[in-house]
């Protein structure tokens with residue numbers, strides 16, 4: 022990005038001086054967790070901000086930004102940090118993307134065409150969607166920050182911001198999120214933990230690629246439901262990625278090999294499903 026002036030992080034939740042995970046705020050370097058070397062090159066930044074989650078390379082972000090230059094540089098910066106980024110340019114498109122895809126985090130501009138960012142966020146929370154949201158905005162009035170956090174944002178950056186800072190904030194929010202307990206999903210001997218992304222099959226750990234995990238998660242989220250190839254392709258790819266004609270089959274084959282040949286059933290002419298066994302919720 023054409024380097025915008027770096028701004029030191031000053032915001033934290035409710036300005037209480039304590040982050041959601043109970044640590045002191047980022048501007049207090051004495052809060053760095055003892056015994057870690059994170060941030061040796063940035064001594065003023067605490068480990069909580071600089072530590073990278075192990076799964077970062079698998080993280081998929083939705084960027085909602087109508088300014089082409091800002092959007093382009095933010096997307097490039099986050100891609101260099103190893104994130105997969107889908108970029109939409111208005112509020113309605115954001116809602117459409119969220120309805121069709123699973124994202125780990127949303128970066129949300131407030132001043133947007135078609136639907137304001139705050140309205141998108143409020144609606145999302147009203148529906149019970151807990152996706153982490155970082156607001157990006159040119160507005161720096163205190164009332165806007167408060168309204169954003171009240172509407173359910175997890176963090177907040179005021180433009181112009183530094184891309185390194187953005188990346189650090191995103192990682193911090195994702196880290197807090199992954200510390201939150203989410204119930205494990207168990208289907209037919211398979212247990213999948215959406216928070217830690219750990220998978221076991223009849224008690225044995227299973228190692229999956231990011232896309233294999235995403236595909237499996239789609240099935241076990243809705244056991245008994247038939248998912249079409251198109252639905253599965255959407256789980257596998259960002260909007261601007263090419264999808265090979267037999268890609269879904271390739272991943273299904275891989276999952277069957279790692280689990281059991283009949284774990285995922287073909288439903289002729291319609292798609293695939295993981296059947297719901299009797300006695301499982």
Ligand code: CA
Nearest residue numbers: 087130132133
């Ligand atoms: Ca805007």
